[in-house]
Every structure is written in structure tokens, then in C-alpha cells.
Amino acid sequence: xxxxxxxxxxxxxxxxxxxxxxxxxxxxxxxxxxxxxxxxxxxxxxxxxxxxxxxxxxxxxxxxxxxxxxxxxxxxxxxxxxxxxxxxxxxxxxxxxxxxxxxxxxxxxxxxx
Amino acid sequence: xxxxxxxxxxxxxxxxxxxxxxxxxxxxxxxxxxxxxxxxxxxxxxxxxxxxxxxxxxxxxxxxxxxxxxxxxxxxxxxxxxxxxxxxxxxxxxxxxxxxxxxxxxxxxxxxxx
Numbered sequence: 001x002x003x004x005x006x007x008x009x010x011x012x013x014x015x016x017x018x019x020x021x022x023x024x025x026x027x028x029x030x031x032x033x034x035x036x037x038x039x040x041x042x043x044x045x046x047x048x049x050x051x052x053x054x055x056x057x058x059x060x061x062x063x064x065x066x067x068x069x070x071x072x073x074x075x076x077x078x079x080x081x082x083x084x085x086x087x088x089x090x091x092x093x094x095x096x097x098x099x100x101x102x103x104x105x106x107x108x109x110x111x112x113x
Numbered sequence: 114x115x116x117x118x119x120x121x122x123x124x125x126x127x128x129x130x131x132x133x134x135x136x137x138x139x140x141x142x143x144x145x146x147x148x149x150x151x152x153x154x155x156x157x158x159x160x161x162x163x164x165x166x167x168x169x170x171x172x173x174x175x176x177x178x179x180x181x182x183x184x185x186x187x188x189x190x191x192x193x194x195x196x197x198x199x200x201x202x203x204x205x206x207x208x209x210x211x212x213x214x215x216x217x218x219x220x221x222x223x224x225x226x227x
Contacts, residue, residue, distance in 0.1 A: 004156070031212055031213050033213075033214075035217075040122075040219055041219060042119075042203060042217040042218050042219040042220050043157075043203065043217040044217075045214060045215075045216075048212060048214060050212050056212070058214070090156055090157065092156075092157075094213045096212075096213070099145055099162065099164055099207065099213065100145055100147045100159075100162050100164075100205070100207050100213060100215060101147075101159050101162065101213075102149075102157070102159065102213065102215065103159075104149075104156030104157040104158070105156050106154070106155055106156045107154075107155075107156055
């Protein structure tokens with residue numbers, strides 16, 4: 001079975017702290033994605049990566065950065081967390097060739113106080 | 114701009130009855146459409162997709178979806194609902210330009226009552 005693992009299911013941070021969210025996939029997928037899920041808004045794409053060290057901005061990249069040093073790992077970084085970044089963060093991965101079939105992790109629920 | 118709309122926040126169905134979860138889309142060119150399901154405290158799971166071909170697409174857990182180009186719709190259906198189908202359902206469309214970027218709808222919560 002494909003497995004996408006997010007390192008933390010629940011995090012509580014303070015305003016201004018630096019936050020790292022880690023995601024690892026074990027299926028040699030080329031593409032990896034970070035989405036943010038908020039009630040009534042669905043999922044919104046923050047960043048994605050189609051290869052090691054390659055990254056592209058999604059629809060809401062402000063306040064976030066990413067890192068992909070190895071194919072299996074894609075990290076989301078909040079340089080200075082703010083309360084409006086309180087949300088559920090979902091990592092996903094896919095083969096470049098398999099249209100639309102993303103595999104998701106179980107999510108990281110971040111609360112910023 | 115490409116977009117997806119799910120007009121219902123919640124759908125309530127009695128167990129054993131047919132269910133429909135609605136989705137409409139706006140894209141330029143041919144649409145690539147998807148349905149995902151999210152169970153409580155879990156990530157999303159892929160259910161089915163329409164790329165081309167037959168307008169009725171079959172997917173996991175007995176779900177199917179009907180593509181209607183003239184109405185720009187891609188409604189999710191199941192002939193007989195189960196209580197275990199209760200979950201959050203998302204419709205999505207692939208953004209042109211590749212890389213499997215998807216735009217998701219806001220989601221519809223399906224509640225199946227015994």
C-alpha cells in the first residue's frame with residue numbers, strides 16, 4: 001500500500017514561532033503537494049514539487065516556504081507562524097503519469113496561539 | 114479561470130436509498146474530473162475519475178459518477194447508501210499545465226441515517 005506519512009498529527013505553536021511540517025512518501029512519486037484544508041473552503045494548494053529541489057507556488061503561498069532535498073520528503077515551513085495559519089495541512093503525492101490520483105497523508109492539525 | 118462548485122454543504126439520505134452528491138465545474142478545454150472522500154480524522158482517498166470515454170464512471174465502494182458536458186456537471190451517485198458512506202466528499206478538477214495540480218470544491222458532507 002502507498003503510504004504518505006506526516007510527522008505530526010497535532011501541533012500547538014505560538015505566534016512568531018517557526019514551524020516545520022514533514023511529509024514522507026514511500027512510492028517513488030515524482031510529484032508532492034501541500035494543501036491547506038479549512039471548513040467551507042475545501043482544499044487550497046500552497047506549494048507543490050515535481051522533482052527534487054524543484055518547487056512551484058500554488059494558490060496561497062504567502063507565509064509559507066517548502067523544501068525538497070530528497071525525492072521522498074517534502075517539508076512545509078512557516079517562518080513566523082500567525083493565528084490565521086491555524087488549519088489542517090494535508091500532504092499528497094502522485095506519479096507524474098497518473099492523472100489526478102493523489103495519495104494523501106492523514107493531515108497535520110496546526111493551532112497557532 | 115478553472116473552478117469547481119459543490120452547491121450543497123450537506124446531503125442527508127436514509128440507508129438503502131440512492132444518493133447523489135452534486136458537482137459543477139468550469140474549465141477551458143476538456144475537463145479532467147475527480148471525486149475524493151475523507152473519513153473523520155483521515156486524509157482524502159481517491160474514489161474515481163473521468164478523463165475521456167464513457168460518461169458513466171465507476172469507482173471504489175460502489176460509487177459512480179456521471180459526466181454531463183452540456184450541464185458541466187459531474188455528480189457522484191450510489192444506488193443504495195450505507196451508514197458507513199457518511200463522510201466528506203470533494204469534487205476536483207485538474208488544472209491545465211500538468212503536474213497533477215487539482216482544484217477542489219468546498220466539500221459536501223454526506224450523512225446516511227439508519
